[in-house]
Amino acid sequence: MIYWELFWTFAKIGAFTFGGGYAMLPMIQAEVVSKKHWATDDDILDYFAVGQCTPGVIAVNTASFVGYYRKGIPGCIAATLGVIFPSLVIILVIAALLSSFASIPLVQHALGGIRIAVAVLIVQAVYKMGKAGITNGFGWIVALAAFAIAGFTSVPTIVIVMLAAAAGVLWQLHITRKGVQS
Structure with missing residues (x-):
């Protein structure tokens, strides 16, 4: 059922x-x-x-x-x-x-x-x-950037989502490397 x-x-x-x-x-x-x-x-x-x-x-x-x-x-x-x-x-x-x-x-x-x-x-x-x-400062930066791009340009939604995903991956790599170096 x-x-x-x-x-x-x-x-x-x-x-x-x-x-x-x-x-x-x-x-x-x-x-x-x-x-x-x-x-x-x-x-x-x-x-x-x-x-x-x-x-x-x-x-x-x-x-x-x-x-x-x-x-x-x-x-x-x-x-x-x-x-x-x-x-x-x-x-x-x-x-x-x-x-x-x-x-x-x-x-x-x-x-x-x-x-x-x-x-x-x-x-x-x-x-x-x-x-x-949106749980941290990085999330707010990505959210505001996505909002600005969506609101003030004609960039397609999929591009904005892909850019946000890439930013998330890069941020995580940065945090991981920073943690390894510390």
């Missing part, structure tokens, strides 16, 4: 979070780490980081990683199908109805409210991930 549990858990996440992958991150963390204990906070941060670097939607990638680490390829398939199934159904229904209702002011205001809520969920996810991931 673990496959059904993976499917159902990620189907709930997919059905009840709006705004794309980043908006799903707090719910994934709550379900996978806090409720199900399928991963630790560090594991989920790693899944988010790798999910950001790989092609596809971060929530789908994260569901795939969780499913794979729980039960291999079948778990990966169950979790991935779970997270995309509700979106597929919702998109088909909205596509069928949206053209008829999109111009109604009430619908436009509702969508505007949803956008605001999604922005708050993304800020919450960033705060939680930053709090868990």
Whole structure:
């Protein structure tokens, strides 16, 4: 029944979070780490980081990683199908109805409210991930540099992530050499 549990858990996440992958991150963390204990906070941060670097939607990638680490390829398939199934159904229904209702002011205001809520969920996810991931001065330097590069240049996200990874490796080599020399 673990496959059904993976499917159902990620189907709930997919059905009840709006705004794309980043908006799903707090719910994934709550379900996978806090409720199900399928991963630790560090594991989920790693899944988010790798999910950001790989092609596809971060929530789908994260569901795939969780499913794979729980039960291999079948778990990966169950979790991935779970997270995309509700979106597929919702998109088909909205596509069928949206053209008829999109111009109604009430619908436009509702969508505007949803956008605001999604922005708050993304800020919450960033705060939680930053709090868990930035643990020292070096982390703050990398975070601020990544923020500056992302905010003020057109450098692709994957390049920023790769630069941060390289900085982390170089910093660890520096610390290791410094420790050996002392």
